Amino acid sequence: MNRNLFLLPAVMICLGACSRSAKQQDDKIKPLSMTDSLKKVVTLDTVNMRTAANEMMLNGRVTFNQEKVAKVYSIFGGNVTDVYAEIGDYVKKGQVLAVIRSGEVADYQKQLNNANQHSLVAKRNLQTAEDMSRSGMASDRELLQAKQEMANARSEQKRVKEVYNIYHISGNSGYRIKAPVSGFVVDRKVNKDMQIRSDQNEELFTISGLDNVWVMADVYESDISKVREGAPVRITTLAYPDKEFTGVIDKVYNMLDDESKTMSARVRLKNEHYLLKPGMFANVFVQCQSSGKSMLCIQTKDLIFDGGKQYVVVVQQNKELKVCEVVVDNQQGKYSYISSGIKEGDILVGQNALLVYNALNVD
Template identity: 25%
Template sequence: MKLLFQKYKVLIVLALGITIVFFGFKYFSKKKPEKKITEENKNVFTVPEDVIRRHPLTYVGLKEVSQFEELALPGRITYDPESMAKVGSQVEARIKKVLVKEGDRVSQGSPLAILSSIQLGEVEAAYVKARASLDALKMQADRAKELFEMKVTSAKEYEFATMQYKTAKTEVETTRIKLDNYGLTPSEIEGIERGIYVSSNLILRSPINGEVTERKAILGQQVTRNEELFTIANLSHLWVLLDVYEKDLGGVREGAQATIYPLGDEHSSVQILGKVGYVGTVLDNVKRTAKLRIMVSNKGNKLKPGQTVTAKVAGLVVSTGGGKRKMIPVEAVHEIEGKSFVFVPHGEGSFEAVNVVVGDTIEDDVIILGGLPDGAEVVSKGSFVLKSEFMKF
C-alpha cells in the first residue's frame, strides 16, 4: 500500500511539472511577438493631452502638383538710378576744356570740364557789386540807428536806411543762390567775396563716385542750360529689367532669388545671383506684361548697361507636362540628427516620427521624394511641439 502511494506521488509531481512547462512555454511564446512590435514602433510616442490643448495642431495631406521647371526670360541690364548721375551746365556756356573721357573713374567733386560763360560772369560781377553795396548800406543803417537813438534823426530816416540795408541783403542772398545753382563750390563763392576769384569760367564736377560711361562734351561746343554732357555711374550695382506676362506674375515675390547669365547660355560659368526688388503693378495694354526689376551686385564688372541677358527667377515656372510632384508645407518637416522627419498622427494623442526623403523647396512647400505613402496625413502647424516631445524619448 505504501509503495502504491509513492507511485501516485511521483505521477502527481510529473503532471505538475509538465503543466508548468506547458504554460510557461505558451507564456513566453506570446511575449516574444510583443517585444518585436515594440521594436518596430520605437518612433511612436504619446503626447500629453494638456500639451495638445495648449498647442493646437493642424493636419495636412500630401499635395500633388504638376512638374515644373524654371522659366528663362530675356532681360536687359540698366543703371541703378540711385547710383548714377547726368551732368550738364546750369547756364549757357562754351566748352573750353574736357578733362575726362569714357571709362575714366572719378570721385565726387572731380572736375569733368571747364566752361566759359558770359552769363556766369555777369552774375559774379553782380554778386561782387551787391556785396560792396551791402557793406556800405550796413554802415549807414548802423549810423542811422545811433542817430535815431540820440534823437538826432527822425524815425522815418532810420526806417528808410534799415529798409535799404535789408533790400541789399536780399539781393546778395539771391545772387549767391544763383552762383550755387550754377555749380560753384562754397570755396569758389568765398573767393568771389574776398575779391580774388572773379571769372566767367565754370568747372563741371562729378556729383558721385563712379565711372564716366558717356561723354557728349566736345571742345568748343556751345551748350544750353541743362544739356546733358556726361553720364557718371557706379557700376557695382545694376538692375535687370524683365517683361513678365500677366499669367506668370502670381508666382513671383519681392526678395525672390534670380540667376543671371549670358543670353541663351544657361550652362555658362558666368552666373550672377540677384534678388527681385520690384514686381510691377501696371500692365502694358498691348503686350499684357509687367516690369520685373532684379537687383544685382556687379563685382568684377561682368555685366554692362545695355547688355541683353537671360534670367531665371524663383517662382517663374512653366509646366513640363510630366508626372506629379508630392509636396507638404516646409513647417511640417524637421531635421533630427541629420535626417528629415514628419509626424504622422495615430489617434488618441499618439504620433509617429517618420523619416522622409525631401527634395527642393518651392516657396512655402517642400517636395517629398519618399517615405510617405499616398493619402498620409502629417502635422503641419504645431509640429515643433511634437519634435520637442519626441526628443524626450
C-alpha cells in the same frame, strides 16, 4: 631538317608576347580604390532626394539701376573751355566735370560786385544814422530806414552768393559743372570748345553707380502666369559662362510692350567688382512652382559625358571605384535630377571625376 625547329622560336616569341599582353590587360582592369592620396585631389558628394524644381529660361539684359542715375545739365550757355571726364571714368561727388565760360556768369559776377558795394554803402549809412540819432540830429524814422536798407543789401548779397554756391561759379566768368553723385560716367555729350545754349534741354553727362544693377527679363504672354514676384532666379552671361548670379524677381511690370508683346520682370543684383556691364545680354532662369515630385539629385559637376551618355564614378562600400551610367531627367544649374543608374546615399566622386573616369577606362 625538320621545319618545326625553325617555327619553334617564333611561336615562343608569340606566346611570350601574348602572355605579356594578358598581364598588361589584367593590370588595366585591376579596380581602383579610394586611397588616402586620392582623397587629397578629389571631392566626394552624396546622392540625395530633392523635390524637383521647374525652371523657365527668359531673355534678359543688364541695365542701370535707374534709382542711381543722375543726369547733369548746364544752367548757363557759353563756351566749353575744359572737359575733365570721359565715358567710363569713375568720379566722386563734387568732382569738376567741365568748365564753361559764360556771359551769363559774368552778369552774376557783376551782381555780386554790386551787392557787395551796396552792402558796404548801407553799412556806412547805418553807422552814420546811428551816430546822428545818438546826438539827436537824426529821427527814428531815418534810423529805421537806414537799418532797412542795410537788411535789403545783405539779403541781396546773400542771394547772389547762394547762386554762386549752387551753380559752382568761379572767377573769369567760369561755370564749373560738378558731379552731383559718385559713380561712373556712362554718357557724355560735351566736348571742348563746344558752344552751349542756355535753353539746351539735353544733358551733358549721365552718371550712374554700378554697385547695384538691374536685370530686366522679357516674359512672353504665354508665360506670364508662371512668373511671380519673389521667385528665385539664376542668371548667366556670355562674358562669364562658368559663373552664375543669383537673385529674386523683385518687381513684375504688369503691362505688355506694344512692339515686343512682352512683359518685363526686374531682378536687382549686387554687382561686385563691376562684373556686370549695362547692355549685356543675359539668360534668366526663373524657378517656377515646384511639381512636388522627389527625385535623386546630384551635383552637375559630378556628371561625365562620354559617347552620348552620362556617367558618374561611385565609391562602393569596399572603397573600390565603379563607373555607372545614369539617365538625367533634367538639369537645374548646379543640380541634376537622375531617374536611374544610382540610388540615394551613394557616394560620388566630384572634383576631378573625369580624371578618375579616364583611369578606370584605360584600353
